[in-house]
Every structure is written in structure tokens, then in C-alpha cells.
Amino acid sequence: QQQVKQSPQSLIVQKGGISIINCAYENTAFDYFPWYQQFPGKGPALLIAIRPDVSEKKEGRFTISFNKSAKQFSLHIMDSQPGDSATYFCAASMRHYGGSQGNLIFGKGTKLSVKP
Amino acid sequence: KAGVTQTPRYLIKTRGQQVTLSCSPISGHRSVSWYQQTPGQGLQFLFEYFSETQRNKGNFPGRFSGRQFSNSRSEMNVSTLELGDSALYLCASMEGVGTRFDEQFFGPGTRLTVL
Numbered sequence: 001q002q003q004v005k006q007s008p009q010s011l012i013v014q015k016g017g018i019s020i021i022n023c024a025y026e027n028t029a030f031d032y033f034p035w036y037q038q039f040p041g042k043g044p045a046l047l048i049a050i051r052p053d054v055s056e057k058k059e060g061r062f063t064i065s066f067n068k069s070a071k072q073f074s075l076h077i078m079d080s081q082p083g084d085s086a087t088y089f090c091a092a093s094m095r096h097y098g099g100s101q102g103n104l105i106f107g108k109g110t111k112l113s114v115k116p
Numbered sequence: 117k118a119g120v121t122q123t124p125r126y127l128i129k130t131r132g133q134q135v136t137l138s139c140s141p142i143s144g145h146r147s148v149s150w151y152q153q154t155p156g157q158g159l160q161f162l163f164e165y166f167s168e169t170q171r172n173k174g175n176f177p178g179r180f181s182g183r184q185f186s187n188s189r190s191e192m193n194v195s196t197l198e199l200g201d202s203a204l205y206l207c208a209s210m211e212g213v214g215t216r217f218d219e220q221f222f223g224p225g226t227r228l229t230v231l
Contacts, residue, residue, distance in 0.1 A: 032218075034219075034220075042224060043206050044206070045222065089158075102208075102210065104151075104220065105161065
């Protein structure tokens with residue numbers, strides 16, 4: 001059963017534009033929501049992450065918006081660049097005993113293409 | 117610090133065989149998680165090991181198993197390979213001791229092809 005739904009599957013944005021990717025989750029026990037970026041032939045790399053006690057987190061051109069009541073979160077990429085062209089994955093996890101969250105549930109991914 | 121390393125990077129096996137993949141985490145990291153990535157199913161969690169103990173397990177058949185050694189290095193094994201096991205197998209490490217934001221660092225993966 002898919003627990004994190006991601007949309008859109010693919011996205012084409014002009015250079016300088018805003019890229020927006022959305023995710024929705026079902027399990028209210030999730031308490032950690034990261035976004036990963038993956039280039040072909042590489043493993044995913046963490047972009048930015050958020051916990052449900054804040055509604056927004058910004059790091060450079062990347063912003064996560066979080067809506068706890070709607071069980072949704074989104075990634076905004078401002079001033080998108082051709083180098084941002086990659087596949088983006090949202091994920092969620094919950095703390096297990098011992099306090100860590102080693103079990104990430106991933107969305108299906110969004111392939112972003114930024115046109116020059 | 118060196119990143120997460122996985123060996124081998126590419127592997128070709130035939131149905132019915134077994135395979136062992138290896139992962140060396142970042143120095144000091146005690147948690148190692150394994151994921152399977154396929155075009156159809158995306159990234160799916162296999163299991164997590166912490167201090168040589170399996171801490172979490174995903175929804176995969178018993179043919180998939182793993183272990184972790186005292187130096188935190190981990191191996192995963194797939195027995196009786198099926199065509200559907202063809203995938204990119206990713207290993208991720210993290211400190212694993214309950215920090216507020218415990219980032220998982222991924223390796224480049226092992227590309228397994230089952231013929």
C-alpha cells in the first residue's frame with residue numbers, strides 16, 4: 001500500500017521559473033519529511049527536510065511547505081536552473097524505538113526538466 | 117569523510133542463483149538501511165540494521181536477508197533470484213542515535229540484472 005503519494009510524475013519548467021512538487025501522506029504517525037534529489041547513475045541526495053512542528057522551511061532556492069491538517073507537503077524550487085534537472089523524491093518516516101528513523105517511505109518521484 | 121561505498125557496482129546473475137551485495141557506511145555511522153529501486157515500484161525499504169541488529173524490516177519475502185558486522189559494514193543477500201529482482205539496490209547510512217534530523221546518506225547503488 002503506497003503511503004506517500006507524489007505529483008506530478010513529470011514537470012517541465014522554464015529557466016528562472018518556479019518548480020512545485022506535491023506530496024500527500026496517510027499515516028499521521030509520520031514525523032520526518034525529507035526531499036531527495038537523484039541524478040542518473042547516482043544515489044539520492046538529501047535536499048531539505050522538515051518536521052511537522054513547523055509549516056515552512058527554506059534553504060537557499062528550496063522551500064518545503066507543510067500542511068499538517070491536510071497531511072500534505074510540497075517542495076518549491078525558486079529560480080529553477082537547468083542544473084536542477086533531476087528526479088525528486090519526497091519521503092516520510094516515523095521514529096522507532098531508539099529514536100531514529102531508518103525506514104523511509106518514498107513517493108514515486110517527479111522527473112523535473114528545466115529548459116534553458 | 118568518505119561517502120557510502122557499495123560493491124559491486126554492477127552484477128549479472130541468472131534465475132535461481134543467489135547474490136551478496138556489500139555496503140560500507142560513512143565512518144562513525146551505526147545505522148545501515150537497504151532500499152530497492154525499480155522503475156515500476158520506485159524506492160522501497162528493505163531493512164535497517166543498527167549495531168548488528170535488524171531494527172526495521174520492509175515488506176519483502178524471506179529470500180531477502182541482511183546482516184551487519186561489528187564495524188557497521190553491511191551485506192544483503194538475495195537467494196533464489198527471480199527476474200523481478202532486477203533493480204538498483206541502494207544502501208544508506210546514518211548516525212542512528214536519535215538526533216533531531218538524522219540524515220540518511222545514500223551510496224551509488226549496485227545494479228543487479230537477473231537473466
